[in-house]
Amino acid sequence: MCxxxxxxxxxIMQDGxxxxxxxxxxxxxxxxxxxxxxxxxVGDYTIVHVGFAISKIDEESAKRTLDTFQExxxxxxxxxxxxxxxxxx
Numbered sequence: 282m283c284x285x286x287x288x289x290x291x292x293i294m295q296d297g298x299x300x301x302x303x304x305x306x307x308x309x310x311x312x313x314x315x316x317x318x319x320x321x322x323v324g325d326y327t328i329v330h331v332g333f334a335i336s337k338i339d340e341e342s343a344k345r346t347l348d349t350f351q352e353x354x355x356x357x358x359x360x361x362x363x364x365x366x367x368x369x370x
Contacts, residue, residue, distance in 0.1 A: 286328070
């Protein structure tokens with residue numbers, strides 16, 4: 282399954298000229314491409330699909346969605362190492 286998952290932007294950096302960020306998905310932190318959303322800032326919530334931030338989302342909606350995914354057992358499955366690369370915190 283390929284869900285779009287909400288997460289909180291914790292850090293923004295450049296990687297080879299590409300705007301990237303460390304995004305926290307309920308305790309799992311991944312590198313995510315932020316190139317499509319140049320206005321995202323640290324602390325914002327975003328929807329991520331296959332490693333790309335595709336939309337900004339409000340905090341309440343993001344947390345509600347993360348809670349639902351965790352209850353369904355989908356969060357860790359969706360964010361497994363086979364998907365986006367996991368970063369140490």
